Amino acid sequence: MYTCPLCNESDIQFYWEDKRRQYLQCQCCKLVFVEPSQRLSSEQEKAIYDQHENSPNDEGYRRFLSRIADPLGERIGENKHGLDFGCGPGPALAMMMREQGHLVDLFDLYYYPEIEVLDNRYDFVTATEVIEHLYQPNEVWQQWLKLLKPGAWLGLMTKLVRDVEAFSTWHYKNDQTHVLFFSRATFEYLAERDNLELEFIGNDVILLRKSNHEST
Template sequence: MNCPLCDYSNSPSLYHQDNRRRYHQCLRCQLVFVDPLYLPASNVEKAEYELHQNSSHDEGYIRFLDKLLSPLSLYFEPNMDVLDFGCGPGPVLGELMAKKGMNVKLYDPFFAHYPENLDQGYDIITCTEAIEHFHTPSIEWQCWLNILKPKGILGIMTKRVIDKQRFASWHYKNDPTHVSFFSEATFRYLALRDGFSVEFPTNDVVLMKKL
């Protein structure tokens, strides 16, 4: 079984097992991932995502997005090209960034399937509460590497793995569509391998600048 992020071929270690699923950890990049036997079908995923009622009128959701938007906006310059990747059925973050003068485009495999938006370069790529859904995150990561401009910024929001003990009681892992779990070590591995600086402004946010 190869790691779905870094393709490391050595057998991953068993990280956790419960009555729902089995989880492994890559010994190289430290990604924790669901055993392929438990990956959800695309129709199950879409049905789950359609339950998300995200709205630009929801002040609580806007405060949630501000955990990423606030530190990311320090890098904004007028008319930057921004891609909101995995925007979901309600692309609120894209709307907020457009209001700040960004040229925003959207991509989501279920709700904004515009492959032409993956054919240009971007100054900033955001991915808010989506990376944990990627079955083979190496695919999306390589896509981002291909379209992120030099000095570009990746802004990612996802809850991070801390340790095995906390993972065992972590509600975040129980969502059947959450299948890839990143830690600080995973992001630092990617940064070192692919030439990024990395910072962690909050517990759920990572900003990676292409060097």
Template structure:
């Protein structure tokens, strides 16, 4: 059986985690990331076509309530005039609007809808990534880059549904989205926190807050 490199930690794995009629999934023995076999990943054009079907509006009340699962615990830990970045904001940057409405300064980036590379030259007090990390083809590069942009004491706030075990994964609707290729568990986030010497909190079932150490 061929070995596959984990997209997050680059560890080799030949551990098949799940196979369904759509794809095969592997699990890393080191960070426990579950990832779809790369031969099933979509090209950029097909990926964007899927995203174009989404109807997430800045004024959609239900969408705002969904995003508030991340925004509320984050805002309990940061204060105006903190500056942040909404990474992977999509075509309707509702989270940016929600945070700006209470006084935060928020930049946006999205590879398809707001591709401004200038944000990667900036430093931020917080970075949000809502329903983004499961789409990343190179989470090692992208997450390390975001982490390097955070000021000491800053927060990386991530929203993504977490792997709850092999049996649950087999019947999990979340894995059926063809643009979802990487699936994180609490163990994966603890591994990330350890590699960054970060503190980690799980304020909701699909939210994780990672805080960068303050300068000593």
């Protein structure tokens, strides 16, 4: 009946249910996802995003983003060209990476729909608090891999699923724009499948590096 939106496998099992939504889990890549018919419309989704207040000048928000900006900056070297994918209306991470001396392009489906940047190749791509919102994660994942030069870095931030018990009281699932929930096992599956180096930093930062021998 269902196929996994990330790996397209069909071994899907019930995971959890609350008053608003049902959650399923792929037994191949371990992705937990909202039953597709229970997703918001794009209009409903954007209305929630419009309420977010993530200013590039907010020191608290900058501290939050430093958890990815600092380790990524240590790994990519100097004067690199990157893309902040899903940057939102206030692209704070892009500003922070620019302050490190990098050139950073912006893309956001709702706020910076500059599709021409998706034809470029980058030294790094960031997506902070993005991957849990995707309705077509496999398509976007493949797009990210094509955006990366050989040896380039993909930097992600998302909260990780631990187990059903923790999930049942997890605030992160209560945001109706969150429709995908990744675990360490999910990223380990993707890294092995796509020949990526993988590093977890803290509880919600994931760094992946494309092989230097990748020809595409």
